[in-house]
Amino acid sequence: MTFNITILGSNSAIPTLKRNPTSQLINHNERLLLVDCAEGTQLQLRKFRIKMQRIHHIFISHLHGDHFFGLIGLISSMHLLGRIKELHIYGPPELKEILDLQLSVSQTELNYPLKFHPLEQEKKAVIYEDEKLSIETLPLNHRIPTCGFLFREKPGKRKIIRQKIKDLNIPAEKILEIKNGADFIDEEGNLHKNDSISTPPGESRTYAYCSDTSYFEPLIPMIKNVDLLYHEATFLHDKAEVAAEKFHATAKEAATIAKKANVKRLLIGHFSNRYDNPELLLDEAKEVFPSSELAMDGVTIEV
């Protein structure tokens, strides 16, 4: 089942010709979810050939411009390009006010329903669920209320052992029950325990998105053992003081969180403009946590 992340923007603060500010596209089982939406995100979607109308859920971590200034443009373009399908937006309550005001001054009545879901950034809560995925907020430590998002695959069904279907003459109508964990009684009345006729589902994968935040240890238990952690790494550690002042993290701090949370892989992004070459940040992160990668614009990472 597809579960990957496409980086639409890896820069902090301001857009440059090489790196746009924060936005990510999560593809889970061909369901597209957008996380944050900096100015220019709609163009990044075009550039990386992702159909904007396939996005039905957008999650905004906080109301600094580099995480949401592109949202009103994306909403408008969806409208102008004839969207009729519902769009769900999850974000701080004030975001609705901002969107409403901009739609009202332009006398725009959207062709499609826009459902706004206000988030309480300071609370860990499940905010989204479908049959295959759930999403939780992760309270972060930033200058204004900010949350990350934990994408957690739901356990799939068990896999039936094909040979057993033949051997035990399992009828088609029993298959789903068995996949859901039921035992099976054959025609002769023999009980076959579920684990003798099926194998466990593949492991559920998890992705944690944590931006923006300072070095914040309370985050560690919330992201324990995740498969992939995106953690902001705005600065190199020689700027640790500046980072702390601005409620941002250094590459070393991101890696330390990854290590302490025992995650499988770390992805760093939200690079300050001062770094032309983010490899420096990657090197620093790898010293602490070797399984680190850069979240560069246009890159797709499998969870």
Add this chain to the structure above:
Amino acid sequence: MTFNITILGSNSAIPTLKRNPTSQLINHNERLLLVDCAEGTQLQLRKFRIKMQRIHHIFISHLHGDHFFGLIGLISSMHLLGRIKELHIYGPPELKEILDLQLSVSQTELNYPLKFHPLEQEKKAVIYEDEKLSIETLPLNHRIPTCGFLFREKPGKRKIIRQKIKDLNIPAEKILEIKNGADFIDEEGNLHKNDSISTPPGESRTYAYCSDTSYFEPLIPMIKNVDLLYHEATFLHDKAEVAAEKFHATAKEAATIAKKANVKRLLIGHFSNRYDNPELLLDEAKEVFPSSELAMDGVTIEV
């Protein structure tokens, strides 16, 4: 004296990888003025190597997103990049509310003074003046209150004839008076009329920016004889009905306005996404008004 227009966006409605929506940079005597500011304008400035901090005046024609969604991002980047010099914004009164709200939710206090000048779109009025240029609003006919802008150079001073300074022994302290139109009385008491000792100033150039608008004849007397007219040309004339419905103009209509207003040159822009090749629109305009040009992204046009 420099007087040129750099096109930062030539598309209507939505940004594409080739054409950004509306924004233009006016360079008059090295004073940079920005007209409209679609999403992505700050990146266009970077792309065309224009220093954003040199802009001190921004004019917003109306509150459709493709003319202002990039403003808050530009304002924020100016702040983040350390601006301290005043920025003047001229636009519909609601624009201030939108900017204030977005700055307040992100708890941003700008490092520089932002002076907002509310415009009455439906009134022709001088809204800006410096020693060399004045700017007037041009009421247009669009779905929401919209105005264009007329940039009018102030007449320069008369040019003194060098030979006369020698011949008549004109003292230095009289030069400025003569340049301003004064006659001169020489040592022997003879009167020399101003036009016998000086020549008229170079002609004052004018640029009219008219977007967005339907075909709107009341505009004609307001832009009579201008040197350069930018007029939107969203559609080809086979879409004249759609254009009228949407309060937009066709290339033929733009050219008709240019012709009736006896302007020197016409610049068309605000092209609908449906036209991959705006040359079609240019051909249509040229049939009515041969001195027509395309306002393509990145092009600089001398007034």
